[in-house]
Amino acid sequence: MLKKKKGLILVVSAPSGAGKTTLCKRLLQASSSFISSVSFTTRRRRKNEIEGVDYYFVSQKEFGKMAEEGKFVEWAKVHGHLYGTSAKLLDERVREEKDVLLEVDVKGGSQIKKNYPPAVLIFLLPPSWQELEKRLGSRRTENEEKLADRMKQAKKEIEYAPHYDYLIINDDINRALQDLLAVIRAERCRMDRVADEDLEALRGPEN
Ligand code: 5GP
Numbered sequence: 001m002l003k004k005k006k007g008l009i010l011v012v013s014a015p016s017g018a019g020k021t022t023l024c025k026r027l028l029q030a031s032s033s034f035i036s037s038v039s040f041t042t043r044r045r046r047k048n049e050i051e052g053v054d055y056y057f058v059s060q061k062e063f064g065k066m067a068e069e070g071k072f073v074e075w076a077k078v079h080g081h082l083y084g085t086s087a088k089l090l091d092e093r094v095r096e097e098k099d100v101l102l103e104v105d106v107k108g109g110s111q112i113k114k115n116y117p118p119a120v121l122i123f124l125l126p127p128s129w130q131e132l133e134k135r136l137g138s139r140r141t142e143n144e145e146k147l148a149d150r151m152k153q154a155k156k157e158i159e160y161a162p163h164y165d166y167l168i169i170n171d172d173i174n175r176a177l178q179d180l181l182a183v184i185r186a187e188r189c190r191m192d193r194v195a196d197e198d199l200e201a202l203r204g205p206e207n
Contacts, residue, residue, distance in 0.1 A: 009119040015154035018135075071084075085108065120183070133151060
């Protein structure tokens with residue numbers, strides 16, 4: 001019986017306002033095999049966030065030390081704060097053959113692909129530029145200046161889209177989730193994800 005499959009490393013990136021957080025939450029609800037990678041950040045903890053669940057919150061100094069010591073697979077400055085993926089934590093998940101979901105910015109996505117070539121990179125976009133502006137504008141947390149900054153940032157981020165494996169348009173969140181699940185399903189069927197020993201077993205006994 002062919003059962004074993006190597007775990008998937010799924011990276012989701014998007015400009016803010018595309019609905020990445022919601023889509024990732026929906027994926028974790030829909031597919032129990034996925035676990036979320038927990039990043040390190042120098043950003044302050046928000047009220048609803050839990051240390052070690054949402055992020056590991058560290059000081060600039062601690063982060064800088066970790067970066068210097070090569071403890072991150074990738075790290076980037078996003079909206080003025082530092083964010084990084086721990087190489088140790090990701091390696092552990094890969095060794096355990098877990099399906100891992102990473103929500104990182106566009107620069108981080110390319111770095112992960114460099115270090116883990118089988119990683120599957122998903123780029124999420126709203127259906128139009130106007131829609132992105134509308135979604136960002138309706139966020140009560142954004143003031144005018146911040147909105148302009150995020151729109152400028154979004155323009156830069158969209159430049160990275162061609163480096164990603166898949167593009168999902170988030171016009172309707174249920175549809176976007178279905179597209180994401182379809183990608184995952186197809187990726188699981190890839191020949192290069194079948195464990196070597198299983199392929200060996202498929203060949204049957206030697207004559
Ligand atoms: P937030 O502060 O709103 O949670 O996240 C801000 C941005 O940082 C989001 O685009 C998020 O995906 C990104 N981010 C979170 N963790 C990481 C990480 O480990 N590496 C990189 N490069 N970006 C991250």
